[in-house]
Amino acid sequence: MVETRKHYSKLLGDKLSARNFDSQVKEIHARVAVLKKFTILDRLHTHVVT
Secondary structure (H helix, E strand, O other): OOHHHHHHHHHHHHOOOOHHHHHHHHHHHHHHHHHHHHHHHHHHOOOOOO
């Protein structure tokens, strides 16, 4: 899972494109939301089989 998160971080880039501070904050919030969504989607789904 660490490798997957690192891969997604590379896809998003390591630099911010916004110049204004408020826009940078919004951009960081958007990146965090995307990373959280990818983490949720990558989580293993296990089901008990009886």
